[in-house]
Amino acid sequence: MKRMIIPVLSLTTAIFLLGITGCKPKNAGSAAAGDAASRVYVAPGKYDEVYNFVSGGFSGQVTVYGLPSGRLLRTIPVFSNDPQTGWGYSENTIPMLNTSHGFIPWDDQHHLEISQTNGETDGRWLFANANNTPRIARIDLTTFRTAEIIEIPNSAGNHSSPFITENTEYVVAGTRFSVPMDNDNGDVPIDTYKKNFKGTVSFISVDPNDGKMDIAFQILLPGVNFDLSHAGKGPSHGWFFFSCYNSEQAHTLLEVNASKRDKDFIMAVNWKKAEEYLKQGRGQKQKVKYAHNVYSDETHQATSTIKDEVVVLDATQFPDLVYAMPCPKSPHGCDVDPTGEYIVGSGKLAALIPVFSYTKMMKAIENKDFDGDYDGIPVLKYESVLHGEVEKPGLGPLHTEFDAHGNAYTSMFLSSEVVKWSIKDLKVLDRAPTYYSTGHLMVVGGDSKKPYGKYLVAYNKITKDRYLPTGPELNQTAQLFDITGDKMKLLLDFPTAGEPHYAQAIPADKVAPKSLKIYDLMKNKNPFVTMGEKEARVERKGNRVDIYMTMIRSHFNPDNIEGIRVGDEVYFHVTNLEQDWDLPHGFAIKGANNAELLVMPGETQTLKWVPEVSTVYPFYCTDFCSALHQEMQGYIRVSPKGSNVPLTWSLDKKSDATVEPDAAQ
Amino acid sequence: MKTERLSGLQRILVAISALMLIIVLVVPLWKILLYAPQYPEGLTLKMYPHKLGGDVEIVNGLNHYIGMKTLHTEDFIEFTVLPYLIGLFALFTLVVFLVNKRKWLNVLFYSFLAFGVIAMADFYRWEYDYGHDLDPSAPIQVPGMSYTPPLIGYKELLNFQAYSWPDAGGLLFFGAGILLLIAVVLTRLEKRKLSV
Numbered sequence: 001m002k003r004m005i006i007p008v009l010s011l012t013t014a015i016f017l018l019g020i021t022g023c024k025p026k027n028a029g030s031a032a033a034g035d036a037a038s039r040v041y042v043a044p045g046k047y048d049e050v051y052n053f054v055s056g057g058f059s060g061q062v063t064v065y066g067l068p069s070g071r072l073l074r075t076i077p078v079f080s081n082d083p084q085t086g087w088g089y090s091e092n093t094i095p096m097l098n099t100s101h102g103f104i105p106w107d108d109q110h111h112l113e114i115s116q117t118n119g120e121t122d123g124r125w126l127f128a129n130a131n132n133t134p135r136i137a138r139i140d141l142t143t144f145r146t147a148e149i150i151e152i153p154n155s156a157g158n159h160s161s162p163f164i165t166e167n168t169e170y171v172v173a174g175t176r177f178s179v180p181m182d183n184d185n186g187d188v189p190i191d192t193y194k195k196n197f198k199g200t201v202s203f204i205s206v207d208p209n210d211g212k213m214d215i216a217f218q219i220l221l222p223g224v225n226f227d228l229s230h231a232g233k234g235p236s237h238g239w240f241f242f243s244c245y246n247s248e249q250a251h252t253l254l255e256v257n258a259s260k261r262d263k264d265f266i267m268a269v270n271w272k273k274a275e276e277y278l279k280q281g282r283g284q285k286q287k288v289k290y291a292h293n294v295y296s297d298e299t300h301q302a303t304s305t306i307k308d309e310v311v312v313l314d315a316t317q318f319p320d321l322v323y324a325m326p327c328p329k330s331p332h333g334c335d336v337d338p339t340g341e342y343i344v345g346s347g348k349l350a351a352l353i354p355v356f357s358y359t360k361m362m363k364a365i366e367n368k369d370f371d372g373d374y375d376g377i378p379v380l381k382y383e384s385v386l387h388g389e390v391e392k393p394g395l396g397p398l399h400t401e402f403d404a405h406g407n408a409y410t411s412m413f414l415s416s417e418v419v420k421w422s423i424k425d426l427k428v429l430d431r432a433p434t435y436y437s438t439g440h441l442m443v444v445g446g447d448s449k450k451p452y453g454k455y456l457v458a459y460n461k462i463t464k465d466r467y468l469p470t471g472p473e474l475n476q477t478a479q480l481f482d483i484t485g486d487k488m489k490l491l492l493d494f495p496t497a498g499e500p501h502y503a504q505a506i507p508a509d510k511v512a513p514k515s516l517k518i519y520d521l522m523k524n525k526n527p528f529v530t531m532g533e534k535e536a537r538v539e540r541k542g543n544r545v546d547i548y549m550t551m552i553r554s555h556f557n558p559d560n561i562e563g564i565r566v567g568d569e570v571y572f573h574v575t576n577l578e579q580d581w582d583l584p585h586g587f588a589i590k591g592a593n594n595a596e597l598l599v600m601p602g603e604t605q606t607l608k609w610v611p612e613v614s615t616v617y618p619f620y621c622t623d624f625c626s627a628l629h630q631e632m633q634g635y636i637r638v639s640p641k642g643s644n645v646p647l648t649w650s651l652d653k654k655s656d657a658t659v660e661p662d663a664a665q
Numbered sequence: 666m667k668t669e670r671l672s673g674l675q676r677i678l679v680a681i682s683a684l685m686l687i688i689v690l691v692v693p694l695w696k697i698l699l700y701a702p703q704y705p706e707g708l709t710l711k712m713y714p715h716k717l718g719g720d721v722e723i724v725n726g727l728n729h730y731i732g733m734k735t736l737h738t739e740d741f742i743e744f745t746v747l748p749y750l751i752g753l754f755a756l757f758t759l760v761v762f763l764v765n766k767r768k769w770l771n772v773l774f775y776s777f778l779a780f781g782v783i784a785m786a787d788f789y790r791w792e793y794d795y796g797h798d799l800d801p802s803a804p805i806q807v808p809g810m811s812y813t814p815p816l817i818g819y820k821e822l823l824n825f826q827a828y829s830w831p832d833a834g835g836l837l838f839f840g841a842g843i844l845l846l847i848a849v850v851l852t853r854l855e856k857r858k859l860s861v
């Protein structure tokens with residue numbers, strides 16, 4: 001027996017070891033396509049094919065990447081202040097972050113949408129939502145700067161936003177949290193949710209010429225959680241589809257209490273009908289309070305206006321305005337295919353993906369094929385509106401995008417993969433694993449009428465071991481796939497900023513040629529502009545001091561200022577006189593408790609500074625502008641309160657007191 | 666007496682020259698292209714008969730580093746005189762076409778030639794002036810370095826590569842001169858034929 005023990009033990013150990021190693025899944029590194037390196041290589045000095053605009057989530061900003069390289073091109077400050085550019089710190093931009101709750105220097109930025117014409121991305125504007133304090137921003141794609149922010153009243157958690165109609169007639173906002181309406185008494189017990197809490201979806205009109213936004217109307221709906229949305233297109237243009245969950249109307253422990261019903265809804269809103277009712281004057285004016293902030297590229301200043309009225313249509317009063325399509329189970333993504341015929345709901349807890357047919361929906365509405373109503377909203381029969389279900393697509397379907405060849409791509413959070421399927425016969429065609437747990441995904445132009453296709457990017461929620469570790473906190477990660485063939489091919493991983501949710505992409509040639517290089521100084525209408533060094537000056541009015549300062553390589557004018565006193569409110573109005581591309585100058589002053597300024601050529605920006613101690617303060621240019629950048633500096637003398645040091649300013653003034661080193665000998 | 670007149674071909678050449686000179690009045694005569702690592706797209710200075718054009722402001726912004734004077738159209742008497750002179754020559758050429766005398770053609774050609782040479786000499790003179798008349802308190806001082814752009818062709822000036830070349834107007838001006846030259850030569854050839 002003893003002789004047997006050693007071989008038996010060895011064999012057991014061998015089997016055990018084999019078992020461990022054999023069970024380990026294949027290394028993820030082997031998943032990249034063989035020619036991946038050459039497919040994503042954009043040689044130095046060459047341009048990417050596509051702009052990829054990526055939401056920043058809790059960073060509140062938008063990042064811009066080039067595809068296929070995955071190179072970060074720019075971070076656009078939107079809802080969060082940004083000390084490097086002075087966004088939200090400069091007097092010019094502080095009003096941009098104003099709301100009915102006052103100055104809010106942060107938000108949670110989830111979704112993006114590029115403006116469209118005839119259902120195709122046109123590269124004029126980029127819309128971005130703020131989830132926390134409900135807002136929508138419009139970013140001008142000639143300047144890549146936030147041009148406008150509008151707050152949404154009667155809303156909390158602006159999640160199903162900022163999706164747009166096919167000619168950018170409207171950008172929408174749907175409330176994630178149902179809440180008491182703004183002009184109702186909001187001081188109610190939380191457990192009166194069913195009675196007092198309501199949902200709204202808002203339609204914000206966009207001026208086709210200058211993009212200016214205005215809340216056209218809101219539709220009052222039962223208290224549920226609105227999640228995501230997409231507009232109808234082509235034949236279904238005129239309709240908007242909103243997914244919603246918590247039809248249980250739970251107000252506590254939603255993870256259990258809002259997951260009870262088999263089906264929640266996709267609400268189909270006939271916004272053309274809403275327009276008719278509005279024309280007939282059947283909307284109700286409600287007193288509310290919301291901020292509308294606009295930045296002007298001429299005055300280089302923002303203005304914030306508080307508005308106090310919104311027009312509301314109560315959906316229960318207009319039986320043909322909104323219909324509820326039952327959708328299994330707590331739907332998240334709500335995506336419309338390029339033809340406008342199919343609406344894909346993604347029940348994040350469902351084991352299938354339901355695809356609805358617009359034609360069938362219209363027929364069901366015509367035949368009044370209803371299954372009762374939900375709080376006054378007619379519910380269409382599931383079978384009557386269903387095109388079909390994708391069987392066993394994967395676990396945790398979240399979002400779907402499309403290519404131009406009738407294929408859909410759905411992200412699977414739980415099974416961590418992208419699944420390609422055919423819209424026509426609902427068959428799964430391919431699966432590609434993702435690392436790890438994809439939230440949103442995006443195909444270039446994938447929610448428009450004409451997808452550009454070619455690339456798909458998965459934005460993953462979990463990073464773990466994909467890059468060199470950076471402590472407990474890791475950047476999130478994106479993965480680029482080639483979708484030109486039958487099989488999806490993984491090409492590239494790249495880290496992202498903040499927490500990306502939805503993203504948009506557009507071929508570079510629709511944006512790059514319109515990109516602005518400088519602001520024309522001659523058109524600068526800022527009230528504090530200094531048109532040339534001869535105009536440089538300092539003015540005092542009581543304890544307010546206005547410094548009209550210029551910057552040009554490589555000096556400030558004035559660069560010596562005296563006669564400031566402790567207790568003064570000093571405003572540096574700094575004008576960059578350069579008219580050359582990529583020549584911003586920075587302005588930083590010691591002790592500034594706000595930020596620096598980064599001033600683009602031809603622009604004027606203002607920084608407020610309140611010195612508290614009597615001494616000489618240096619200021620300097622923070623942007624390495626030229627060979628003599630380190631010489632671009634100045635001094636400002638602050639005297640005690642009540643001092644009678646005269647107010648003087650100068651540049652290159654030779655003082656009598658100066659003793660030349662030679663003369664001193 | 667017949668030989669005193671211009672031949673048909675000569676008259677056509679003279680007429681074309683006149684037209685070319687009229688066009689010269691409105692297009693740039695000369696261009697200087699400047700490339701640097703920071704300016705891969707290049708900066709252009711264009712000399713019109715009546716003004717300086719192109720990226721004058723940007724070039725002026727850079728000039729102060731080496732203490733070069735800034736360029737302003739109004740500082741040059743040339744931009745006032747040149748349009749009149751070119752206009753006069755265009756007119757003179759037209760007159761030669763109408764008067765139709767060989768002697769007049771010769772006078773036109775030689776005065777035109779003289780004008781061209783003087784113009785180029787003047788252009789070189791102000792290039793030289795600007796390249797050498799530097800502010801002694803300039804931030805960047807390279808011993809022995811001057812910044813005269815090339816009269817024609819290529820030259821390296823610190824981090825800038827400078828190209829100087831006739832623009833449309835300059836080419837037309839040269840062209841007009843060559844056509845006049847051909848017209849003059851034709852007379853000579855004909856005279857030789859007659860004397861044989």
